[in-house]
Amino acid sequence: MSLSSKVLAIILGGGQGSRLHPLTQARSKPAVPIAGKYRLVDIPISNCINSEIKRMFVLTQFNSASLNRHIKNTYHFSFFSSAFVDVLAAEQTPHNKGWFQGTADAVRQSMHHFKKLEYDYMLILSGDQLYQMDFNDMIKKHVKNKAQISIATIPVNAKDATSFGILKTNEKDEITSFIEKPDASLLPDWTSPVSEEMKNEGRNYLASMGIYVFNRKLIETLMDDETTIDFGKEIIPQNIDKHKVISHQYEGYWTDIGNIDSFFEANLGLTDDFPKFNLYSREKRIYTRARMLPTTKVSGTNLDKTVIAEGCIINAGKIEHSVIGIRSRIDKESTVINTYMMGSDFYQSLEDIIDSSKPSMGIGARCFIKNAILDKNCCIGDDVRIKGGRHLDDVETDSYAVRDGIVVVKKGAIIPNGFTI
Structure with a gap:
């Protein structure tokens, strides 16, 4: 034994x-x-x-x-x-x-x-x-x-x-x-x-x-x-x-x-180029739920030091030093820097995406997101600016919180078009 x-x-x-x-x-x-x-x-x-x-x-x-x-x-x-x-x-x-x-x-x-x-x-x-x-x-x-x-x-x-x-x-x-x-x-x-x-x-x-x-x-x-x-x-x-x-x-x-x-x-x-925590080791694999997700699709995006999970649809302008989770959607001309986007638990229906009365799941067009954590299933509208940093005081609202200068958008939160943090 x-x-x-x-x-x-x-x-x-x-x-x-x-x-x-x-x-x-x-x-x-x-x-x-x-x-x-x-x-x-x-x-x-x-x-x-x-x-x-x-x-x-x-x-x-x-x-x-x-x-x-x-x-x-x-x-x-x-x-x-x-x-x-x-x-x-x-x-x-x-x-x-x-x-x-x-x-x-x-x-x-x-x-x-x-x-x-x-x-x-x-x-x-x-x-x-x-x-x-x-x-x-x-x-x-x-x-x-x-x-x-x-x-x-x-x-x-x-x-x-x-x-x-x-x-x-x-x-x-x-x-x-x-x-x-x-x-x-x-x-x-x-x-x-x-x-x-x-x-x-x-x-x-x-x-x-x-x-x-x-x-x-x-x-x-x-x-x-x-x-x-x-x-x-x-x-x-x-x-x-x-x-x-x-x-x-x-x-x-x-x-x-x-x-x-x-x-x-x-x-x-x-x-990082050589992260201290090695997700790519054959001997020390990290196991998780096996999902049958499609490959990630990226169009017209400048990517630098970015980790992207499966099933994403990305049309952003720029993503830098960020982790993008499963089923994430980022629309055109958006910039994402120093951000952990957890992704989504499911894909929205085409009807929900077309519905202009509320933001779709993911990040909308022409957004600027920096120093943030976006929890699962967030709906961030167009032209939203989220700029975390030490200049922000800790705060708690229904849709987001600020901790140590990091803006945390809560799970399932809806951030309307043009909103600024």
Whole structure:
């Protein structure tokens, strides 16, 4: 029996996702569309599949309908396989009357489902991170070192260290202490052994990635204590001195998509000549729903550093440093710069497109869109100007919001002809 077959993966869907509002207004955080055709939850699921870990639960509690639908339509395994991806939403039982209170509480409330399965190791993952990682390396190291808990860590510099939980290790990669978001004055005492390459980049501190491996017996014992509700804040700090806890250092690309700014930056980063997150890897593929969409059609458009998904009809004048999602439509003489356009869930009928009483889905003619996120199914009229930037204050309206200078047009919003933001 392979080691990966002894692993059960738990993907934490997160809470209400208020820092990603308004993208999480009508969907859970793992269901937020990324890179024009994927969902955030596809990242940890794909990492598991690529690591031959094929038994996964996704834990969520807010707006889980679209996430359920995506997983049901995407992840089909052989009838003769034990593989599955199941969504577990918060549920009331005789023992649990409320919502998940934190990451550990989510696992605790769902533990009665996990105990029915055979597994030796539980892999706990976040549903809102962008990275490509072979979990087998981490699990093999966990077993070889006879660890009871393993934590994936990433070397960070002094500037970033103050934003993370920082772990200190010895020469054997054993974690000896932990501090949450340390003050810069404390950092000299929190360096850990890292590779020469990381040292040369000034990345001498080990940040927790929120990726854990637990031995079955230990995680089930820890979950009996109902006073602990969070892994990062309670479970990990409380158990470093009690059990053998080791660090698995990861030096690849990893970003925590916690707010609109980081989400925007991660998506536009895909337009780089050599993006840090590689969607073109044969070994580390990212899986998603297989759609039977036509090819994209482009007419008279100047394209530069732009990623375009399937099924689009583009007649724009210029698109630069942008990600254009599935089934997007952009009309003549429009300019789109530094923008993530998520696309549409369906094509409009010809009658709706011809109807001049309201804007059609997509971007109309002669528009100028810069520093924006356009959620799914937006209808943006002709001659609309949306120019995001730090000059804009945060604001919330029925059709759009501004966060950190980025204009987010809400899902299904209608922006009338000539409107300016």
